[in-house]
Amino acid sequence: MLCGSCKNKTSNERCPSKALKNLQFCGKHAKSKNPRLWANVNPVAESAVKIQKIWRGWFVRYLLDMAGPGVLKRSLCHNEEDVITSEEKVHPFNYFAFHEDGKVFWFDIKSIFQLSLDKLKPINPYTRQELSLETRKRMKECIYYREVRLLPLFYDPLYLTDSDKVLAMRWMMISQMLEESLFIDINPMFFIALNRTQLWEFTAMLRNSLLLWAKEHKNVHSRRNIYYVWAHSCWRRQTLEAATPKQVCHYLGGCLLKILKDCKQPYEVCFKILSARHSL
Structure with a gap:
């Protein structure tokens, strides 16, 4: 750490x-x-506080926009309580709504997310x-x-302790993301039903495609190259x-899900995943 003083009495x-x-x-x-004191002569604290205020304000508004309509005016909402927990109020950052x-x-975002994993095409339970x-x-x-900040994702705290549920959840999310990229009617069993050899061949073809x-891209640090590294490691x-086919499905699903979540425009990755699957 540098000295906290100015150079001399006349310099700033x-x-x-x-x-x-310790000094x-x-x-x-x-x-x-x-x-x-250099900090007194060059007061940057006020500027830093202003920047932090602007950033926090923007970030809170972003979270409220993601929460949906009625987040700050619950009188607009049609239902009075959460469909799972029956709670009448939730924190704005745990709130999710739609028209x-x-x-x-x-x-509650945890309730609707867990319910959305029951079907390939999520529905409004009401x-x-x-x-x-x-x-x-x-x-x-x-x-x-919420995932990046290690916040709870499910209303059932034991959801992630069941390996079968985790496996089904991963491939259901992958299938839903494929559909959201306009590749419709891709059932999770389309991948889970593969045997050990087919899983290896599928991963190899996807790796080569990536x-x-x-x-x-010439840049070795590009996201494309990182996706290839992840697929190659898998x-x-x-x-x-x-490993058993079930174990392979677990970590292969985790790898594909990580790639799809990281990719801002996942259409090309989705196309390569399905191309590799249909090549078997």
Whole structure:
């Protein structure tokens, strides 16, 4: 850490010397009776606070926009309580709502997300109508935010302890994301039913396809190259490990889900995934 004093009595520049251990100043300024603090001469704290305020304000507004209509005015909502927990109020950052036939339906984000994994085409549990594509994508964006910050994703705390549920969840999410990229009616069993050899061949073809795609960019740090590295690691693990088809489906599903979540425009990746699957 640099010395916290100015160079001298007339300069406003910071002293370039390193501060002594456990002290704020270098050896020279530590001996001074009244050192001029560089932070006082160059007050940046106020500017930093303003920047933080602007950023926090924008981020809160972004989260409220993702939550949907009625987040700050619940009188607009058609239903009075959450469909699963029966709670009448939730925190705005746990709130999720959408318009349907001129009505606003609200949910706890954990409830509607877990319910959405029951079917390939998520539905509104109150009306049994399919959720719009815009609503599904907005819900996924809310879930990604919670996932990155390690916030709970499901109303059932034991959901992720069941390996069969986790396997079904991963491939259901993959199938839903394929459909959201306009590849319709892709059932999760289309992948889960593959045997050990087919899973290896599928991963190998996808890896080769991603490699050719990555070579279009010269930058080795491009996202395309990173996707190839992830797919190659998954293929190599299948090659070296004596895993069961179920175990392979687990980590292969995790790899594909990570790629699809990271990709801002997933259409090309979805196309390559289905091309590899149909090549078997």
